[in-house]
Amino acid sequence: MVGATGALGAIICRQLVASGAVVVASGRSLDKLKALQSDLSAESVDIAQVDVRLDSAINVVIQGIVAAHGRIDALVNTTSVSRFADFLELDDEAWQEILDSKLMAYVRTCRAAIPYMIKQGQGDIVNISGRSARQPLPTHLPGGCANAAVNLLSKGLADRFYDDNIRVNVVAPGPIESERFSAIESSHHQNAAASARPALTRxxxxxxxxxxxVLWLLSSRSRQLTGVILPVDGGSTVCV
Structure with missing residues (x-):
């Protein structure tokens, strides 16, 4: 579980533990990871501090998981950088930070985990993208571009590793009650003039x-699904 200390990551970990899974929760903050582990109060939860911007750090964590547990059945990626601003206010550094922490982080974790999944003959990957991949928000363009790339990456990986019995799917959240959503709403209202139409929020x-x-996509109940981008948005994405 990559990005385990965020609002989405923490609840995904909780649901996985409740389903009986052995979970390795990873993130940048060791204090937050320890707090999550204590909150879950489960012996089936390990934690691993990792900076997803570093390929070497990710490889060490993946190798450690395999050494400790013998295999890696599933990978869930949910990382994000909350940077919301008008296009003209975002420099190259801001764009690079978001792309590196989202798109490239997913590339790195998949690249590290997939060889082990191939060896064991099975694996499931779920990547979290977002509604902005298909419905641009003017104050969230770097994140939207990263989400769109995550969708394409996931479909490409699903096709590439289909014969290896590795499924790769995407969950694309819409408006979700969280600090992040509050930041998005605030940025949208502050820059309303930049948008030709208001975002539809249901x-x-x-x-x-x-x-x-995520739990459903990792289960055998969705065994016929791979390369799917699943919107969980209350019907708020106003495009096909």
Whole structure:
């Protein structure tokens, strides 16, 4: 579980533990990881501090998981950098930070985990992207571009490793009650003049809605699905 200390990551971990899975929760902050482990109060939860911007750090964690548990059945990626601003206010550094912490982080974790999944003859990957991949928000363009790339990456990996019995799917959250959503709403209202039309927000979801979708995609109940981008957005994405 990559990005375990965020609002979505924490509830996904909780649902996985409740389903009986052995979970390795990873993130940058060791203090937050320890707090999560204590909150879950489960012996089946390990933690691993990792900076997803570093390929070597990710490889060490993946190798450690295999050494400790013998295999890696599933990989869930949910990382993000909350940077919301007008296009003209975002320099190359801001764009690079977001792309590196989202798209390239997913590339690195998949590249590290997939060889082990091939060896064991099975694996499931779920990547979290977002509604902005298909419905651009003017104050969230770097994140939207990263999400769109995650969708394409996931479909490409699903096709590439289909014969290896590795499924790769995407959950694309819409409005979810969280600090991140509040930041998005605030940035949108502050820069309303930059948008030709308002974003459509219907029923705001809960982090548990995303966790349930992830759990289903990791289960045998979705065994015929791979390369799918599953919107969990309350119908708020106004495009096909």
């Amino acid at each position: 029923k705001i979801g809960e982090p548990s809605d995303i966790a349930e979708a």
